[in-house]
Amino acid sequence: MKNSIAERVSDFLKNHPPFDLLDAKKLLNIAKEVVIIYLEKGDVLFKQGASCNNHFYMVRNGAISLTYSNNNAQEIVSMSDAGDIFGVRPLIAQENYKLTASAHEESIVYGIPIDSFRLAAENNSRVYKYLITAFATNAYDAYTTKETHEIFVDYLPSNSRDIANFQTANYTKKPVTCSVNSSLKEAALKMSENKIGYIVVIDDAKKPLGIITNSDIKNKIATGIFPIDTAVTNIMSSPVITGNKNLTVADGQLQMIKHNIAHLCITKDGTVNSKLVGVLTNHHILVALGNNPTAILKEIIRAKRTKKLRNARLKADTLLKNYLEQNIPITHITKVISKINDALTVRAIEIALPKMPTPPPVKFSWLSIGSQGRKEQLLYTDQDNALVFEDVPKAKYKETQDYFLELSKHVTKSLNKIGFEYCEADMMASNSAWCKSISEWKNQFKEWILSPGEEAVLLSSIFFDYSMVYGSQNLTDQLTDTIYEALEESNLFYKMLAQDAVKSPSPLGFFRQFLVEKNGEQKDLFNIKNRGLMPLVDAARLLVLTKHIKGINNTFERYEKLAQIEPNNKELYESCSYAFKALTKFRTKHGLKHNNSGKFIDLETLSNEEKLKLKRCFKPIDEIQKTLTLRFDLKTLPI
Structure with a gap:
């Protein structure tokens, strides 16, 4: 008998990360265990300081406010809307709730048992990466968590001499192949039609058995050793040398030098016993190293x-x-x-x-x-x-x-x-x-x-x-x-620079919605440059000027220098540096994808995971602007 409620829950979950990374069967198993919670406005789901239960949560409808209580004052830390997950931190950190979750309006929330989720998501690194991101997003003290650093951390191989060598090699994804039962004439015609100098001989399971190149045809056919209608098995070089899909340029080059070959077969598991998925040639290596x-x-x-x-x-x-x-x-x-x-x-x-x-x-x-x-x-x-x-x-x-x-x-x-x-x-x-x-x-x-x-x-x-x-x-x-x-x-100049640095407030509205352009050609688009990057740029410039720091112009390097000379604000400055790098990377990828400056972003084209990551970057903007407002006493600035 069908579980219609579980199916409806599954249909909702599958449209939101990280559940969109799970297959339908595993997702339905989770949905069967989901607790559906109805909340009136003001109802409390969990309280700050309470022991965590074995669920994390997703908003189905409505909005859940997450607040922090400090000396009887309530501060709204964030607002979770439909599709947002929250309550992850206590489960990962094994600690009491740091925030209070309550219904900002009439809401329906899904309680997802962590044990069922772990079982379904076992060995799925992308799911856990998403949860770590959500962990950092919902953490109150966003600047002190180890996970925050992991989200924005830059990784570079310690033994790298030339970064090009450590790129994953680009290879031909749809190699020209022929059956093991083909004649050389059939193989040669196929090579000619595709205007390519090699062909891979495969068996019925598409495993590579050998490779034939123009040199083989010249040396073995043109010389009369074999007739043109001979079997490909008489001509091919076998066994082939193989590599895996994540082969680096350096490793590919070493393989070719070691075996004195110009073509490397890329297979599903990197061995001759699995399906052929591509071919890496010496031309690919030369292009990578030349570029x-x-x-x-x-x-x-x-x-x-x-x-x-x-x-x-x-x-x-x-x-x-x-x-x-x-x-x-x-x-x-x-x-x-x-x-x-x-x-x-x-x-x-x-x-x-x-x-x-x-x-x-x-x-x-x-x-x-x-x-x-x-x-x-x-x-x-x-x-x-x-x-x-x-x-x-x-x-x-x-x-x-x-x-x-x-x-x-x-x-x-x-x-x-x-x-x-x-x-x-x-x-x-x-x-x-x-x-x-x-x-x-x-x-x-x-x-x-x-x-x-x-x-x-x-x-x-x-x-x-x-x-x-x-x-x-x-x-x-x-x-x-x-x-x-x-x-x-x-001193007035500093104040005016500070006022200019805070003129664009946090890119998120009260309900954690992105603030988009209201009119003009860019209506409804998000300006990542003006609302995300420039507030961080302006704040960094102002602060290094006040500290008389010379010779450092780069924004993330300015924040890293400020973190050194102001240890009491070290975590804030480091978070600004990480956020700037993440936003720069996001804008650059977007610009390359759409062949433009990447300044304006259509939010409808982003996944919920991408939106989550963007929102995570905006917290330091709010914090650094609050710091400038206090430091430069902006409320007393004459108009």
């Missing part, structure tokens, strides 16, 4: 034309995709792509200089600003740059500036051809406003700091994130010294 940072940088250095630089940047895009697919640490990815972007700019300048009528009249420094200045530009975005040149006599100023404006036009044009769009706001060195002498730049920075206004705060938030790409380091150092000298004379 690594060292090779790309060499190509950039040797480039004599912008077209060659564009080709190198396209290879960097492929490298970026591969790194993300292989789960290479975002810290490593950022450093590699930033190095390539800087090298492209340097070479663009070197190519532009011979086009000028004379060598530069004085020393100069080319600065990257904004995201490239912070070494965070992973996707193709618009270019932001500036140029500073040595002081010259007043009579020579315009002539000197015109020279560098002309040089900058050549460079920005090349960068545009490479793929970096012109800045819509014209914040480029080809604009006379951003191509000045060192004295003019010093005066500009002092004006922004000592006479702060809305525009000054906006511009300084862009231009203070600069890094020298080419030219005189001394000029860049002078700019940095000027900033900190001027900051000694102005």
Whole structure:
């Protein structure tokens, strides 16, 4: 007899992680054990401090508020909506409830017995990974749990010399095959039709028995040793050498060298006794090794034309995709792509200089600003740059500036051809406003700091994130010294930067719903840059300025440095660093998937698991903004 209630429960669960990762039979077994709980508004499901029971929970309908009681004051920590799970932490940590769960409105909740769930999810690592994420999301003290660190941790093999070697090798997923009963003529025709230089001989179970290459046909057929209609078994090289689906580039290369082969059969379990799933060739290895940072940088250095630089940047895009697919640490990815972007700019300048009528009249420094200045530009975005040149006599100023404006036009044009769009706001060195002498730049920075206004705060938030790409380091150092000298004379500037840093509140509304764009072309889309990344960027910049920290522009590195010098806020700063890295990775993957900047996200395209991970990243934003509000006494800021 069918259990209609269990089937209805199963139908709901299967649409939400982690239950969508289980097969139907196991899911139905869990559903049969689920306790269905009806709650009126205000009813308490479990109380803070109580012993945990053997269930965790999922909201079927309504909303459950999770609150924390501190000195008789109730603080809403989070709100769980339909499809959200909660109450996981006590089961994993084996501790009492840290929060109180109560119905925010009339609600139906499923109580899921952990023992039944464990039995069904046994050996399913993806399910447990999801539960750990939920564990961290529902933890009140999100910055001290070991699991929080595990979610955002970056992993890099300790024995890695070249990260390319540790990528999982790309191989042909649909190899050309022939039956063991085929003739060589049939096999050769198939090779010709598919325009490929090899064919794998398989048995009825699709296990690889041998491989035939163009060389085999040339050496054994063209020489008359065997006729063209001979059996493939007379020609094939056997047994084949095999590898598993997770074979790294380095291991694949070693196998080929060891056995003096150019083709490696990839099988289901890595042995000749399982189904063929692909073929790795020496061409795959060469592509992987040729598309690594060292090779790309060499190509950039040797480039004599912008077209060659564009080709190198396209290879960097492929490298970026591969790194993300292989789960290479975002810290490593950022450093590699930033190095390539800087090298492209340097070479663009070197190519532009011979086009000028004379060598530069004085020393100069080319600065990257904004995201490239912070070494965070992973996707193709618009270019932001500036140029500073040595002081010259007043009579020579315009002539000197015109020279560098002309040089900058050549460079920005090349960068545009490479793929970096012109800045819509014209914040480029080809604009006379951003191509000045060192004295003019010093005066500009002092004006922004000592006479702060809305525009000054906006511009300084862009231009203070600069890094020298080419030219005189001394000029860049002078700019940095000027900033900190001027900051000694102005406390108001810090306050205005702080106000700007908290202008975009937490990306989640009261009911933990994402705050999306209300109108315009991006209506109903989520702006991950403005609502997620920039609040963390702005807060980090402000805090390092107050601490007079020089030479660290990258946002996650700024937070890591702050964690060192403010141990009492170490956990908060580390959580901000982790969140920034996770959001950067999310935006980059989204941008690559949709071939855009990744700035706007259609939430309907995300799974519940992805939404959960995003929400987890937003908690540090709220905490760091609260810290800034208190530290800079923003409520007293004059309007």
